[in-house]
Amino acid sequence: MSLSFKPIQPLLQTGTNAASRWFSYIGLGVGVLLLLCSVQMYINIQQLVGEAKVSSTGYDFISITKKVTNETAGQPEKNAFSEAELADIKGQPFLDGASPLVASQFHIKISGGEILPVSTDFFLESLEDEFIDTVPPSFKWEPGQINIPVIVSSDFFEAYNIFAPGQGLPQMSQETISGLPLIINAEGNGQQGKFIAKISAFSDRVNSILVPKSFLDWANKTFAPDKQFGYSRIFIKTKDANNAELLNYIDKKGFNINKDKTKFGRTKQVIQGIFTGLGVFGLLVVVMALMLFSFYLQLVIARSRDSLQLLLLLGYSPLWLSKNVSKKFIPIYVLIVLSALILTQIMQWAFHRFAMFSREELSTPIHWSVVVIAIALIILSAITNYRLVKKQLQSL
Amino acid sequence: MKLTIQDLLPVYFPESRKQNSEIWGQNLTFESGEMVKIVAPSGSGKTSLMHFLYGIRKDYNGEILYDTLSTRNFTAEDFAVQRKDSVSIVLQDMRLLTEQTVLQNLEIKRQLNPHHSKEKITEMAERLGIGSKLNSLAKTCSYGEQQRVAIIRSLLQPFRFLLLDEPFSHLDNNNSLLAMNLMLEEAKARNAAIIFADLERIEFFPFTKLYHL
Numbered sequence: 001m002s003l004s005f006k007p008i009q010p011l012l013q014t015g016t017n018a019a020s021r022w023f024s025y026i027g028l029g030v031g032v033l034l035l036l037c038s039v040q041m042y043i044n045i046q047q048l049v050g051e052a053k054v055s056s057t058g059y060d061f062i063s064i065t066k067k068v069t070n071e072t073a074g075q076p077e078k079n080a081f082s083e084a085e086l087a088d089i090k091g092q093p094f095l096d097g098a099s100p101l102v103a104s105q106f107h108i109k110i111s112g113g114e115i116l117p118v119s120t121d122f123f124l125e126s127l128e129d130e131f132i133d134t135v136p137p138s139f140k141w142e143p144g145q146i147n148i149p150v151i152v153s154s155d156f157f158e159a160y161n162i163f164a165p166g167q168g169l170p171q172m173s174q175e176t177i178s179g180l181p182l183i184i185n186a187e188g189n190g191q192q193g194k195f196i197a198k199i200s201a202f203s204d205r206v207n208s209i210l211v212p213k214s215f216l217d218w219a220n221k222t223f224a225p226d227k228q229f230g231y232s233r234i235f236i237k238t239k240d241a242n243n244a245e246l247l248n249y250i251d252k253k254g255f256n257i258n259k260d261k262t263k264f265g266r267t268k269q270v271i272q273g274i275f276t277g278l279g280v281f282g283l284l285v286v287v288m289a290l291m292l293f294s295f296y297l298q299l300v301i302a303r304s305r306d307s308l309q310l311l312l313l314l315g316y317s318p319l320w321l322s323k324n325v326s327k328k329f330i331p332i333y334v335l336i337v338l339s340a341l342i343l344t345q346i347m348q349w350a351f352h353r354f355a356m357f358s359r360e361e362l363s364t365p366i367h368w369s370v371v372v373i374a375i376a377l378i379i380l381s382a383i384t385n386y387r388l389v390k391k392q393l394q395s396l
Numbered sequence: 397m398k399l400t401i402q403d404l405l406p407v408y409f410p411e412s413r414k415q416n417s418e419i420w421g422q423n424l425t426f427e428s429g430e431m432v433k434i435v436a437p438s439g440s441g442k443t444s445l446m447h448f449l450y451g452i453r454k455d456y457n458g459e460i461l462y463d464t465l466s467t468r469n470f471t472a473e474d475f476a477v478q479r480k481d482s483v484s485i486v487l488q489d490m491r492l493l494t495e496q497t498v499l500q501n502l503e504i505k506r507q508l509n510p511h512h513s514k515e516k517i518t519e520m521a522e523r524l525g526i527g528s529k530l531n532s533l534a535k536t537c538s539y540g541e542q543q544r545v546a547i548i549r550s551l552l553q554p555f556r557f558l559l560l561d562e563p564f565s566h567l568d569n570n571n572s573l574l575a576m577n578l579m580l581e582e583a584k585a586r587n588a589a590i591i592f593a594d595l596e597r598i599e600f601f602p603f604t605k606l607y608h609l
Binding site for chain 1: 472475476477479480496500505509553
């Protein structure tokens with residue numbers, strides 16, 4: 001016959017001080033819920049911001065510029081990046097590459113010929129192909145070539161279609177404008193050149209009119225051999241545009257960065273901070289509740305002191321008693337943590353369904369790590385309980 | 397099993413106590429099957445001795461050995477094993493679970509290491525005249541009844557030594573005799589020793605050794 005705890009159970013005076021017991025149960029439940037929800041929300045944010053923002057290539061490309069202030073206005077060399085600054089940016093560990101946008105240093109006029117009777121002063125830029133999102137095979141130029149392939153920012157094209165009707169100009173589709181020859185007149189250094197540009201692609205990433213690097217290098221040398229103002233824009237390549245180190249570096253150097261791309265990062269930092277704080281708070285509540293519960297347990301043992309002492313006197317093993325006394329509370333712990341886990345699951349379901357409209361990056365079931373934490377909490381509570389009871393019984 | 401005491405003296409007794417005592421300060425060994433009678437007037441440390449032997453208290457100088465092992469080095473767990481299997485006691489103050497019934501009190505002891513069947517509990521209770529009290533709360537029993545419950549409780553386990561600390565202090569002669577006979581039978585069946593400490597000599601205890609504390 002195995003030793004039964006059943007006749008021992010009534011000897012534990014648990015009935016008294018029910019308020020203290022319920023407070024510790026509720027406290028534990030709230031603490032665990034806070035902790036689990038915080039962890040789940042933290043993971044949600046990681047999944048939403050961390051993974052969703054990484055582009056198909058796995059990298060973010062962002063342009064940085066120098067702030068033009070009243071002091072530096074009119075001094076183009078002060079508003080441009082020097083070679084040394086470029087090297088410094090390239091050397092930062094959180095960046096996977098940097099490339100300058102080289103601007104045309106000579107006078108350019110562009111016109112649409114007969115079909116698009118509009119003529120305007122313009123600028124051209126070049127960038128390493130690696131940093132451009134859409135590089136067609138035809139995006140090449142060799143000296144002597146009259147035709148220049150051009151990559152135009154989708155935003156510019158969109159802007160044209162918006163103002164065109166007001167100017168009496170035709171609105172165009174991407175296909176139409178791609179077939180349209182644009183006449184480029186370059187002038188400088190006492191020389192003139194005429195080229196025919198054709199839009200070969202549209203870029204969502206680079207807000208500019210890009211020509212092959214070989215063309216612009218040649219043209220700058222030809223039409224503006226003396227001018228060298230450095231680089232007005234630098235494109236950086238990074239795995240995480242929301243990296244705090246990157247943001248700190250940009251802030252410290254006083255550069256301008258695309259706020260929209262990093263805004264998410266700043267928001268993410270704040271939200272993660274909030275949930276980390278909430279998680280820490282939850283953990284604190286758990287610790288407090290466990291402490292309260294341990295006081296309650298000490299009270300139970302103190303009240304049952306005579307009976308427990310007698311049991312030890314009769315030959316009951318202190319270890320066996322400790323195990324069984326603490327085991328009595330395990331179902332309560334399991335129930336509390338399980339309830340918190342179910343509530344967390346409901347929260348996650350509601351968050352995914354109603355706040356995030358079932359976005360694919362998130363999952364309705366809670367993350368496995370939340371379940372692991374819940375199990376760890378049960379084990380932790382059981383162990384602290386057991387140790388406390390054992391210590392108390394040994395001191396009888 | 398042997399129970400040995402070596403130069404034993406409570407820390408709160410002066411050394412001079414050793415001179416007039418046949419127990420304090422002596423080296424004695426008790427063995428299974430022996431009937432040891434210790435006559436001790438009030439204040440001579442009878443209950444202290446029983447508590448030392450049973451491991452309830454450790455405020456003594458000298459040594460107590462269970463076989464060759466000093467009980468000074470015993471853990472609570474070691475004592476639990478001895479109390480379950482080898483050493484039983486009837487304490488002067490009975491120590492019952494007052495909110496439990498007599499039967500529950502006995503069953504809590506019996507389940508620890510069942511030497512007897514449940515039926516045997518009833519049989520023993522009938523024999524000592526408390527058969528009708530089995531389902532009464534212990535706190536409603538008289539001291540005499542409680543003492544008999546404590547005696548039966550001590551007999552529900554296997555033991556090599558049975559320690560008795562004034563077990564009949566609340567019993568009349570007739571009931572004492574009944575209880576004594578039961579204990580003697582049980583001890584004999586186990587070839588166990590009884591160490592019986594009381595205020596004076598009781599005629600019906602067939603001691604093989606007699607000591608004055």
